[in-house]
Amino acid sequence: MDQKQYLSVFSMDTPVGPLTLASYDRRLCHIxxxxxxxxxxxxxxxxxxxxxxxxxxxxxxxxxxxxxQIRSYFSGERKGFDLNLLMKGTAFQKKVWMALAHIPYGETRTYKDIAADIGNPQAVRAVGGANNKNPLPIVIPCHRVIGTNGSLVGxxxxxxxxxxxxxxxxxxxKETVTE
Structure with a gap:
């Protein structure tokens, strides 16, 4: 099968506003x-x-x-994603993004935690830069990364x-725990 010479795109409404999804050859590559x-x-x-x-x-x-799957996430029915992904980035960025993908639903980690998880505890700033370049927010949950002092940053x-x-x-x- 020949690869397409275009990106498929689709815009959808969500509780956090509109999102535009892009895929290449049926692999989600950008949000x-x-x-x-x-x-x-x-x-x-x-x-x-x-x-x-x-x-x-x-x-x-x-x-x-x-x-x-994104609609199911926002409705609370889905806590993770099972999608074919095409991750475009450097080897370091991909390593960071894979670490982000392992942050459990409902939990947060700091940039320092992620740097330690990838075996490079001095790379806190570089982790922040890779987090910023994440092409698949929500699916690769960069929103779960917070500042060392617990503040929401970037x-x-x-x-x-x-x-x-x-x-x-x-x-x-909380609803799952109390049921």
Whole structure:
């Protein structure tokens, strides 16, 4: 099967606002906060820098599973994701993103914790930089990373969205424990 020469894209509404999902050859590769109209230029630039086609074509079918799983996450029915992913980044970034993927639902870690988890405790700033470049927020839960003092710091979608997702996860965890 030939790989497509375009990215499939689909915008969806969520409790934290619109999201634009992108996939290449049916593998989710990018999530942006905002509608396709708002994110089109930024997404095309990211695709070029990642070595992917910058031609964006709306295709809900290619992204139906990802959209369904994200809806299930926001409704509290899903605590993790089972999607085919295409992670575009450096080896270090991918190592950080895999560490993020292992942060349990409803829990948080610090940048320092992640640096220790990847075996490089001095790389706290570099971990922050990799976290910032995460192309798949929500699915790779960079919102679960907080400052050493427990404060909410840095989030591409804005701290309000980060706070909303952490509150959703804490609320769902409390409901699960008390049932």
């Amino acid at each position: 942006d906060f905002g509608t396709l109209d708002e994110t089109r230029t930024k997404l095309a630039e990211w695709a070029k820098s990642a070595g992917l086609p910058a031609d964006l074509r709306e295709n809900e079918t290619d992204l139906a599973d990802a959209a369904a 989030y591409g979608g804005g701290l309000g969205k980060k706070s909303q997702m952490l509150l959703l996860e804490k609320q769902e965890e």
